[in-house]
Structures are given as C-alpha cells and as structure tokens.
Amino acid sequence: MSAADILSDNIQHGTVAGYRAGCTTNHCPASGGISCATMFVRYNGDYGFRRLVDAGATAAELIELDRTRAQAARVEADREPTSQKGERPPVSGKTVRPRRTRTAPPAATSSTARPSRAPRATVVDQELVDRIKGRIAAEQPVGRDLVDTEFIDRVRARIADMQTPPPAPRAARKPRAVRQRRHGTMYQYQLGCRIHEDCPNVAEGSPSCWQVNSAYHREYIANRRANQGAGSRSGTITHGTPTGYQLGCHDRDACPGGTDGITCPDASLAAERRRRRNAGVPARELVDAAPARRHIERLRESGMRIDEIAAAAGIPRNGVATLIYGKYGGGYNGRVPEKITSTNAQKILAV
Numbered sequence: 001m002s003a004a005d006i007l008s009d010n011i012q013h014g015t016v017a018g019y020r021a022g023c024t025t026n027h028c029p030a031s032g033g034i035s036c037a038t039m040f041v042r043y044n045g046d047y048g049f050r051r052l053v054d055a056g057a058t059a060a061e062l063i064e065l066d067r068t069r070a071q072a073a074r075v076e077a078d079r080e081p082t083s084q085k086g087e088r089p090p091v092s093g094k095t096v097r098p099r100r101t102r103t104a105p106p107a108a109t110s111s112t113a114r115p116s117r118a119p120r121a122t123v124v125d126q127e128l129v130d131r132i133k134g135r136i137a138a139e140q141p142v143g144r145d146l147v148d149t150e151f152i153d154r155v156r157a158r159i160a161d162m163q164t165p166p167p168a169p170r171a172a173r174k175p176r177a178v179r180q181r182r183h184g185t186m187y188q189y190q191l192g193c194r195i196h197e198d199c200p201n202v203a204e205g206s207p208s209c210w211q212v213n214s215a216y217h218r219e220y221i222a223n224r225r226a227n228q229g230a231g232s233r234s235g236t237i238t239h240g241t242p243t244g245y246q247l248g249c250h251d252r253d254a255c256p257g258g259t260d261g262i263t264c265p266d267a268s269l270a271a272e273r274r275r276r277r278n279a280g281v282p283a284r285e286l287v288d289a290a291p292a293r294r295h296i297e298r299l300r301e302s303g304m305r306i307d308e309i310a311a312a313a314g315i316p317r318n319g320v321a322t323l324i325y326g327k328y329g330g331g332y333n334g335r336v337p338e339k340i341t342s343t344n345a346q347k348i349l350a351v
Contacts, residue, residue, distance in 0.1 A: 002203040003062045007244070010268065013028050013029055013030040013035075013036055014028070014030030014034050014035065014036060014039060014041055014059045015036065015039060016036070016040050016043050016053070016270070018030075018036035018039075019036035019039065019040035020035055020040075023035075023036040023037075024036070024037055025037065030059065034059045034062065034063065038054075039059070041196045048064070052065070055089075058201065084233055090188075137227060182210055182265055183199055183200050183201045183206075183208070183209055184199070184201045184206050184207050184208065184209060185209060186212055186213050186214060188214060189209040189210060189212065193208075193210075194209070194210055195207040195210065195212045196208045196211065207295040221248075230259075237249055237264075237346040238256055238258075238265060239255055239256050239258055239261065239263070239264055240255075240257050240258020240259065240260065240261075240262045240267055241264065242264070242267050242268050242271040244264035244267070245264040245265055245267065245268035246268070249263075249264040249265075250264070250265060251265075252265050252266070253333070284341045284342075284343075285341065285342040286339040286340065286341060286342070287339065287341070287342045287345050288338070288339065289323060289336070289338055289339055289340040289345070290338055291345065291349065292323060292340060292344070292345045292349060293324070293336070295348055295351075296309060296320060296323060296348060297324075299351060300324075306320050306321055306324070309348070309351060312351045313347040313348050313350070313351050314347055315344050316348055319344055320348070322336070322337060323336060323337065323340070
C-alpha cells in the first residue's frame, strides 16, 4: 500500500478494520496513538482487550486504561515486602505455591568449628629451626652460613631413610610352549591340512592327513555296503524296502530282494512313484523303445551324430545315447531300456 492509500479518508486508522483494509505498517497515522497493526495484534491475543473494543471503547480510552493499570501495579509492588518483590500476581482460581528462598548455612560455632592444624615441620625445617634457636640463644647473627655441606648431606641421608624402598621388579613370565599339532589325523585335516604334498608327515614317510581322511571314508562306505551297521543300529538291512536302498543297497543283481522278490532299487522307485501320484503329479506313459531305437540307427547311418539327433528332437543327449549304448549304474550294467516315455518317442520319430 502506498502512502497516498494510507492517508486516504476511506480507511479508519487505529482500528482492526483499518488493518484489514491494508494499513499493516508502523507508519499508521492514527490520532489515538495506537496503530492498526498494534490494535489487530492485541485484539486477537487479549480477550479482555477484545471485549473492550467490541463494547465500543476508543483508542484514547484504551490507552488511559493501560496507563491506570500500570500505575496500580507499581503502587502494589511498592507495598509488598522486599522478599516478595518480583513475584507474579496470583491468578484467580489457582493456588499459588510459596516461593522457596535459599537459606544460608549455619555459621560454624566454636564447638563445631574444626581447629586449625599447625603445619607439620619437615626434616629440613626442624633442623633449621634448631640451628636458628641456638644462634638466637647465643646472641649470634643468623645468616646463610647456617646451611653447610655437612648439613645438606645429613638431611639427604635422613630423607633417604624416610622414603619407602622401590617395589621389587616382577619376574618375567615364562613363554608359553607352542602346541605342536599332530599331523596324520582327521582333526588336522579339518583344520586345513588338506593337500597331500604340504603335510609334514609326507617327508617322514607317514600317512598324510588327506590319506587318513580318505581311508576313513573308504572304510565307512565299505562297512555300509557290507551291512555292518553304517546306516542301521542292528547292523542288518531289510532288503526289498526303500530303506534298504537308502542304507546302501543300490545294485539290483546283488540285492537278495524281499519276500515278494522286489529288490531295494525297485522298491525305492515304486515308493517314489506313489509319492508323486499322491502329490498330484501325472504318471508318465511308457511305450516300446524299439521303434525309436531303429529310427536313431537309420539317422546315424545317414550321417547324423547323436548330438545332432538330440538337438533336433529337443531331448537331452543322454536320452538318445542310452537307447543305443545302454544304461550303466544302478544295476543296469549296459542294458538298453525296453520302455521309454511316449513324449520322447514321438520327438525322436519326428526327426
């Protein structure tokens, strides 16, 4: 707002309406002495002031009322005792706690006061005092010649006698013997000695940690396969069961089988199939593998390799090679499978 707008007759200065009309600076030309900004702040922050303004009090009346209240407060403060000056006037409806004043500590009386202790004379002070008293008694002058070399040596000797002897030096601790690890053990193998050539036992002609660990595991596997309790507490395996397969009976030809003639590998396979059927996995349809085997032989005669046939059919290489060379491990001993899945058969015949 410009100066011309502030001096306009349309604004009633010294009122809340003047502040709302735009007179928000301290250059308000109010005749009553209260600017529009001050009137607005007090109107919104002082409820009693707001009631007076709403009742129609003028600026001059408000200033006179403030002056009267200030004089009354000064007179009331002069009437209060000195110890209570500076306290806030009590608010109606509130309990005012008495102000705590610090009290000075009681002065020490002759009975409670601690008697002053005379300074204790040292060796040098007492010797000098005796010499000075002797000079004064003999009416001789007291000078620097009181302290001679003999006196200094005697005082030093007395001071040395009064001092406590230095503590005896502590005996040095014996160094701890370094514990030598014994090699050629499984424990040392677990600690990190796992390279045969780096083991110190090799130079001595003894078995290394790696050899001892390997021998232990070979013996463990041999005992397990020989039914000597590696996986069974009783030391025997019940053949023809999935548990027998888990305990090491993996060879169909060597397994004696159960009462129904089923070997441990076949029992484990049947149990796995039942588990899959119970889980909702559909069964695989098996068909004769002879047509797919003959088709692979014709493709090989035409010049295709097994890798190329597997890639063209979209099946693993091992699935094609097994039909030609047979399956090894698990008791198959090179026997070719008689059945394959219908999906693999269709993929091979489609090449």
